[in-house]
Amino acid sequence: MTLSLLTLNTWKADGDYPERLRRLRDGLRQLRPDVIALQECFLSEDGQADTARELAQALGHHLSVVRARGKRRLCRGHEVMSHSCLAVLSRWPIEQSWGLTLPTTPDDGGRMAQVVRLQAGELALTLANVHLTHVNDPTLRLRQLQAVLQHLHNLGPSGLTVLAGDCNEEAQGPALGAFADQWQDAVAAWGRGREPTYWDAQGQGHALDHVFVLPHLSQCAPRVIGAGVALPALPNGAPQPTSDHSAVWVRWASDN
Numbered sequence: 138m139t140l141s142l143l144t145l146n147t148w149k150a151d152g153d154y155p156e157r158l159r160r161l162r163d164g165l166r167q168l169r170p171d172v173i174a175l176q177e178c179f180l181s182e183d184g185q186a187d188t189a190r191e192l193a194q195a196l197g198h199h200l201s202v203v204r205a206r207g208k209r210r211l212c213r214g215h216e217v218m219s220h221s222c223l224a225v226l227s228r229w230p231i232e233q234s235w236g237l238t239l240p241t242t243p244d245d246g247g248r249m250a251q252v253v254r255l256q257a258g259e260l261a262l263t264l265a266n267v268h269l270t271h272v273n274d275p276t277l278r279l280r281q282l283q284a285v286l287q288h289l290h291n292l293g294p295s296g297l298t299v300l301a302g303d304c305n306e307e308a309q310g311p312a313l314g315a316f317a318d319q320w321q322d323a324v325a326a327w328g329r330g331r332e333p334t335y336w337d338a339q340g341q342g343h344a345l346d347h348v349f350v351l352p353h354l355s356q357c358a359p360r361v362i363g364a365g366v367a368l369p370a371l372p373n374g375a376p377q378p379t380s381d382h383s384a385v386w387v388r389w390a391s392d393n
Contacts, residue, residue, distance in 0.1 A: 143170035146382040173226040176268035189224035198226040203236035205249035223251040261296035278312035298354035320349035327364035336372040359389035
């Protein structure tokens with residue numbers, strides 16, 4: 138069997154939100170990932186905007202959402218009370234879901250992580266969907282990762298355990314690099330190198346979005362048969378076709 142997973146920061150309701158949402162729907166329909174980990178999914182409390190639900194309905198996927206970061210934000214020219222959510226969309230039913238409160242600071246409060254378990258065909262999948270702090274504080278990012286990994290450890294192994302999302306850091310950075318011996322970078326395992334997924338204000342590209350497999354919490358070892366970047370973002374200052382982050386996708390094959 139094969140399993141495809143995609144992760145994407147959807148950029149709340151920024152930019153031309155209706156057009157971006159349309160492009161996201163079309164792009165995800167073409168890519169047809171089995172499981173999707175989304176960050177910064179915009180959800181207005183009046184129910185008029187719900188990125189995760191619209192995308193799940195467009196794909197015919199099951200949906201699990203964790204609400205985070207309540208705040209008044211602009212959407213379609215109007216200020217509304219909203220949440221920046223984490224969401225997992227899946228071709229298969231999501232059997233269990235947890236929302237984890239992460240260590241935060243006054244400069245960046247309300248950080249959450251999401252963990253789900255589901256039966257992906259013949260493969261039991263545990264997925265941690267993360268959006269780590271953007272604050273330049275590697276110690277805080279390290280503590281957030283430790284909280285997620287501790288939760289995964291407490292759950293115990295499954296067929297495949299994956300951590301994916303917007304980590305706001307390169308794989309070799311001080312926080313992610315501290316766990317390099319605990320996971321496999323699935324994109325790097327495909328042997329094509331890492332393309333940037335985000336451009337800073339100086340026009341420098343960075344690979345901030347990742348898919349990591351945790352071998353010590355995985356009972357089987359599916360082979361990576363494809364990986365890369367999709368729905369590409371543009372350098373800052375340009376109109377973004379889908380998001381200010383590119384999506385990262387991985388496809389595995391299992392002989393089990």
